[in-house]
Amino acid sequence: MAxxxxxxxxxxxxxxxxxxxxxxxxxxxxxxxxxxxxxxVIPELKQETVFWSFRPRVCSLGFESNPYTPDGLILxxxxxxxxxxxxxxxxxxxxxQVINYGKAEGYLQADGTLTRFSENNCILxxxxxxxxxxxLKLLFDEWENRKPAPxxxxxxxxxxxxxxxxCMSFSRIPYARNGICPRSHFGGVINSAxxxxxxxxxxxxxxxxxxxxxxxxxDSYAAVLWWTVYAKHYLSEEQQAExxxxxxxxxxxxxxxxxxxKVPVLPDVEVPLTTSDVRMALEFLRQAGLxxxxxxxxxxxxxLRQNVRLPxxxxxxxxxxxxxxxxxxxxxxxxxxxxxxxxxPVGPKRTKSRRHRxxxxxxxxxxxx
Amino acid sequence: xxxxxxxxTLKYEYYSMNESLREFETWIEQKAAExxxxxxxxxxxxxxxxxxxxxxxxxxxxxxxxxxxxxxxATDVVIxxxxxxxxxxxFWHLPFHKGSGLHLLFSLERPxxxxxxxxRLLARARGKAHLFPIGxxxxxxxxxxxxxxxxSQTRVLRxxxxxxxxxxxxxEIKLNPGDAGVFFERLDEDHRVLKLARMRARVGxxxxxxxxxxxxxxxxxxxxxxxxxxxxxxxRLSQEMSASVRPFEEARGRFVALRFPDPVFAERSSxxxxxxxxxxxxxxxLAVLHANPYFHATLTNxxxxxxxxxxxxxLSTVRIQxxxxxSPASFLRLYNSLAxxxxxxxxxxxxxxxxxxxxxxxxxx
Numbered sequence: 001m002a003x004x005x006x007x008x009x010x011x012x013x014x015x016x017x018x019x020x021x022x023x024x025x026x027x028x029x030x031x032x033x034x035x036x037x038x039x040x041v042i043p044e045l046k047q048e049t050v051f052w053s054f055r056p057r058v059c060s061l062g063f064e065s066n067p068y069t070p071d072g073l074i075l076x077x078x079x080x081x082x083x084x085x086x087x088x089x090x091x092x093x094x095x096x097q098v099i100n101y102g103k104a105e106g107y108l109q110a111d112g113t114l115t116r117f118s119e120n121n122c123i124l125x126x127x128x129x130x131x132x133x134x135x136l137k138l139l140f141d142e143w144e145n146r147k148p149a150p151x152x153x154x155x156x157x158x159x160x161x162x163x164x165x166x167c168m169s170f171s172r173i174p175y176a177r178n179g180i181c182p183r184s185h186f187g188g189v190i191n192s193a194x195x196x197x198x199x200x201x202x203x204x205x206x207x208x209x210x211x212x213x214x215x216x217x218x219d220s221y222a223a224v225l226w227w228t229v230y231a232k233h234y235l236s237e238e239q240q241a242e243x244x245x246x247x248x249x250x251x252x253x254x255x256x257x258x259x260x261x262k263v264p265v266l267p268d269v270e271v272p273l274t275t276s277d278v279r280m281a282l283e284f285l286r287q288a289g290l291x292x293x294x295x296x297x298x299x300x301x302x303x304l305r306q307n308v309r310l311p312x313x314x315x316x317x318x319x320x321x322x323x324x325x326x327x328x329x330x331x332x333x334x335x336x337x338x339x340x341x342x343x344x345p346v347g348p349k350r351t352k353s354r355r356h357r358x359x360x361x362x363x364x365x366x367x368x369x
Numbered sequence: 370x371x372x373x374x375x376x377x378t379l380k381y382e383y384y385s386m387n388e389s390l391r392e393f394e395t396w397i398e399q400k401a402a403e404x405x406x407x408x409x410x411x412x413x414x415x416x417x418x419x420x421x422x423x424x425x426x427x428x429x430x431x432x433x434x435x436x437x438x439x440x441x442x443a444t445d446v447v448i449x450x451x452x453x454x455x456x457x458x459x460f461w462h463l464p465f466h467k468g469s470g471l472h473l474l475f476s477l478e479r480p481x482x483x484x485x486x487x488x489r490l491l492a493r494a495r496g497k498a499h500l501f502p503i504g505x506x507x508x509x510x511x512x513x514x515x516x517x518x519x520x521s522q523t524r525v526l527r528x529x530x531x532x533x534x535x536x537x538x539x540x541e542i543k544l545n546p547g548d549a550g551v552f553f554e555r556l557d558e559d560h561r562v563l564k565l566a567r568m569r570a571r572v573g574x575x576x577x578x579x580x581x582x583x584x585x586x587x588x589x590x591x592x593x594x595x596x597x598x599x600x601x602x603x604x605r606l607s608q609e610m611s612a613s614v615r616p617f618e619e620a621r622g623r624f625v626a627l628r629f630p631d632p633v634f635a636e637r638s639s640x641x642x643x644x645x646x647x648x649x650x651x652x653x654x655l656a657v658l659h660a661n662p663y664f665h666a667t668l669t670n671x672x673x674x675x676x677x678x679x680x681x682x683x684l685s686t687v688r689i690q691x692x693x694x695x696s697p698a699s700f701l702r703l704y705n706s707l708a709x710x711x712x713x714x715x716x717x718x719x720x721x722x723x724x725x726x727x728x729x730x731x732x733x734x
Binding site: 166325 | 492495496622624641644645648651652653654655656657658659660661662663665666667668669671672673674676678680682683688690692693721722724725726728729730732734
């Protein structure tokens with residue numbers, strides 16, 4: 001059946017939007033990798049840094065059970081602290097989020113105890129696309145109204161192409177009300193007018209450590225990573241052999257709903273996908289027609305195979321078709337237009353009590369907190 | 370005394386080993402003399418498995434060494450065609466490279482016919498055994514069988530090659546026969562990837578040896594004196610093969626840099642060559658995480674479970690980071706796939722970076 005032009009356009013538009021988001025998210029991970037690289041490899045920065053984490057949990061006393069999750073925490077001698085948050089572009093929620101970070105009194109240790117921040121703190125807020133003056137004014141007005149103790153420093157991060165090699169550059173935004181980092185080597189390079197840059201040849205060394213930013217995973221990115229990296233770790237020995245010989249599973253991989261929390265631990269990955277990210281990934285793949293959910297059995301069925309095909313009605317796109325990421329996102333875009341997941345899936349009529357138990361067909365698990 | 374795979378113990382004193390080799394040489398030369406188009410093919414198989422597991426995985430059975438002298442085990446591979454007719458090929462195991470990860474199998478079929486059977490055989494190992502690709506450099510080192518003769522005194526009787534990316538060119542061509550010096554010079558100048566070469570090398574006072582080398586991972590003896598070829602197979606070639614996988618064995622999470630002789634990634638569009646080369650790998654999934662400006666893809670090789678991150682960050686280098694457990698054979702699979710498209714790169718494990726704050730400030734990190 002020939003598709004109307006408008007449907008094709010809608011698929012293409014949805015693909016473009018999703019793929020843009022996918023690429024932007026990867027750029028954020030590149031920036032995290034670059035910061036991780038300089039903290040580890042530049043001896044002056046390494047020596048002054050006593051602790052860093054790209055999965056920190058911060059909160060105020062008494063709110064330990066509901067911490068905030070900035071993208072990074074760097075503590076330096078003698079008593080400096082940097083809370084890091086990276087954004088693609090402006091969002092109105094940024095103001096509340098950043099103020100919450102600014103009001104946080106400390107960070108949680110692995111055992112859940114709160115360690116207080118020193119008074120010389122700074123919130124580092126990075127954007128790929130620098131917000132306009134009106135947004136900056138809004139942000140700093142609110143910041144000054146609420147008077148958090150740390151300084152707020154906005155910077156831009158940008159992946160640049162250069163003849164000598166591609167690099168990630170960081171530069172403080174030249175806005176009159178922008179804050180200043182505390183005095184340290186690390187603070188100094190951010191404060192400097194030129195900023196600093198890290199070549200792709202360097203930061204890619206750390207890139208594979210980041211599968212997401214601490215508080216942010218993109219469904220498309222999580223889905224692609226889950227399909228290509230994580231899925232293998234769910235396979236039994238027999239299923240692995242099946243994939244090794246034929247490149248596909250004869251019978252789908254089944255993941256019980258109550259098993260989703262057991263995300264495989266991958267060596268060398270510092271910020272891996274979490275339970276809620278895996279749920280999000282499986283839902284994305286469900287819409288892409290690569291995963292189905294059996295309500296009666298409460299089980300996801302994954303039709304794992306090496307070769308992902310595009311649906312016949314997929315829109316023609318510019319990106320290369322050999323790439324599984326492109327294929328998965330294109331499948332998602334196509335089916336989300338032509339066959340969107342129904343609000344109420346086919347299955348037995350549910351009773352009231354069951355409906356009460358069941359959190360819903362499109363998201364068959366509790367919403368993450 | 371050498372124990373072979375714990376199944377039987379055979380006494381191989383040096384004398385008897387040499388005797389066996391001589392017996393093998395005589396046997397194969399006689400076979401070659403009896404047939405016009407003879408191919409005694411040596412298949413180089415890389416496997417991390419122990420001798421025992423390798424033999425079990427391939428379902429090898431002990432054989433009487435009278436059939437093929439030196440052979441200790443054999444495997445029959447049977448394929449049924451569409452008309453339900455069965456075709457069989459036998460591969461014999463030659464116990465030369467014990468403990469090295471390199472296994473030598475031998476067949477008497479034409480290699481073009483035996484190849485299908487070989488892939489079927491390797492499938493039994495479930496990704497734990499791969500043919501060892503014989504790339505450009507290794508083929509070059511096969512040219513001289515006797516030091517008394519120059520490189521160019523070996524004649525290339527048939528050469529099959531195709532253009533490497535990003536060079537333009539059509540399908541594979543057969544270069545005109547000629548001396549090896551001219552042949553390899555032309556390959557280099559035209560940036561071509563060598564697929565197969567049949568050569569005639571001078572040996573001894575007036576002798577010769579005719580043989581075929583394929584990048585797929587085999588070497589066939591065709592006619593002439595066999596001893597120098599066997600010496601090459603068991604000596605220099607095997608050593609160079611072992612040396613070429615050593616960086617992959619030593620990588621352990623560090624980046625392995627494959628540096629190509631030319632700036633093949635001057636155009637971003639040439640990333641599609643990397644993508645094409647790696648996505649063609651059977652039983653592997655590849656997803657591009659970033660393609661502009663630099664290239665980052667994640668790859669899972671289901672054949673043996675190897676997981677990799679692949680980066681291109683400059684004009685001539687592909688950098689591969691294997692996660693824990695990525696085997697040398699799995700690395701080699703990626704290497705070969707890229708070498709088939711972009712010509713042969715040099716392989717090096719990257720050293721840790723050494724930068725100072727000054728480098729960061731001055732934009733050199």
